[in-house]
Amino acid sequence: MPNMINYEKNADNYFTVKLNDKEVGHVGSREDAYKAYRDARRAIAKGKSADELTLAKTNLSIEGQNIMWGVVDSPDRLSGKMVSILKQNMQETTFNRAYTIKINDYSISLKNIDQVNELLETAVSKRDARDEFAVELTVDPSREVNVLTAQIRSKEEVKKKDEELDLAFPELGLNELITDSVSKAAPDSKYMKFDDYLEQVGIVKDDAANQEKLIEMKFNDKVEIVESYLPENQLVSLATAIEEVTKDKENKEIYEVQTGDTLGSIATYHNLSIDELIAMNPGKLEDEFSVIRPQDEITVNVPKPELSIQYTTRKYIKESYEAKVQEVQNNSWFKNQTKVLQEPSAGEHEVVDRVTYVNDSVVSRENENELINTLAVPKVIMRGKLDPPTYIKPISGGRFSSGFGRRNRPTKGASSYHKGVDWATPVGTAVSASAAGTVTRAGWGSGYGYCVYIKHNDGRETRYGHLSKILVKVGQTVEQGEKIALSGNTGVSTGPHLHFEILVGGSQVNPLDYLN
Secondary structure (H helix, E strand, O other), X not given: OOEEOOOOOXXXXXXXXXXXXXXXXXXXOHHHHHHHHHHHHHHHHOOOOOOEEOOEXXXXXXXXXXXXXXXXXXXXXXXXXXXXXXXXXXXOOOEEEEEEEEEOOEXXXXXXXXXXXXXXXXXXXXXXXOOXXXXXXXXXXXXXXXXXXXXXXXXHHHHHHHHHHHHOOOOOHHHHHHHHHHHHOOOOHHHOOHHHHHHHHOOOOOOHHHOEEEEEEEEOOOEEEEEEEEEHHHOOOHHHHHHHHHOOEEEEEEEEOOOOOXXXXXXXXXXXXXXXXXXXXXXXXXXXXXXXXXXXXXXXXXXXXXXXXXXXXXXXXXXXXXXXXXXXXXXXXXXXXXXXXXOXXXXXXXXXXXXXXXXXXXXXXXXXXXXXXXXXXOOEEEEEEEOOOOEOOOOOOOEEEEOOEEOOOOOOOOOOEEOOEEEEOOOOOXXXXXXXXXXXXXXXXXXXXXXXXXXXXXXXXXXXXXXXXXXOOXXXXXXXXXXXXXXXXXXXXXXXXXXXXXXXXXXEEOHHHOEO
């Protein structure tokens, strides 16, 4: 006989069940409909592995009504009809459990957590030749959802801490105080004999393989790992992931010229030829004889992997060294007047430096200990204190585009008598002070666009026009060659260039007669 349902006044007691708008039967309660739906889902997933996810388009609707009597379907019959509809709407793609690694804005997905560990361990091993460090995955406490992050820990440190935990007893009162005091009273390496210090830090100075010891490592990029379900074609092999994450890729960066730099030294440091460096800087560098000054900005290629490693070592070096040059000021000489008072001689020392790298580049170096075998004698120079009455070209490179004096108006609003000189140069080229002085104007000037005026101690004035950005303020003192602005195309201008003037007694003169 068919199952009969009880009548309840003013309450839904008979439910029509539809799946994807197709009627599959009737039940006496919503719970019966949901049970049949769960049984159908289980039947669909039967035979799949725990790491696979099957998706099917579903829209379950249950419409209730109040009746005196009605026929309901058995759970098996209802579930069977649902299975048939689910199979018709199953997605062909099977989704697999996976792990997605996100490194800054880059992401890649692997099959399992073991592959994630192996990928990160491979990145670490490139800098850890002795296998002294290991990757540890932990839950990121700053995230509200389950996101793993990775850190690098010393195996020796982990082992020691584990041993201490196994052997430790709770310390209270006096015992705790004594232990803490002894730990704080550990000898400072600066006051130890140099050879004793080397032994303490594990450096063997006569063994080249043990003259540098790795002491710290960490990922230099933010690493996040999340569990996900993805189709097979979105997963990559471990070998591909290692290649993508650890290989060096060319990244263009801006390098600011430092005192003592040459085009050759900059090119060599960045593994470039001078021709490649010139090609990367059109408008700034014309040839190998182009002049560069401190604070100029040059585009360079920096090889960098997706996942960068920062690591610190102790490095032993025995070498000759030069003492720092000492200067004696002469208040009546100009700065370009010098005289050697004492010739230098090199000394010899043994040092242990704490060197921090990011990938293969040194980012900091700090002397941790030193043994001087032969003291270096410094070079002593007498140098003038006064700024010399000379002027330098305010930009590096650039094409000379307009001279001083009479000319045809290049554009409406421009003067027919050019009161300075122009160099065509890309917007953003560093503009330097032609001579030391005090900034008297820094802002918008009619015709000049953004401009800077500098008053010099010889009574002369220099002006820099059509700038895109001003880097100094009125009243600021600047040195010769100091960056004061970036070139631009503001005001009455026919294109990106720098307009430069020198005024003597308040009147413009030809700057080329004064440039050194």
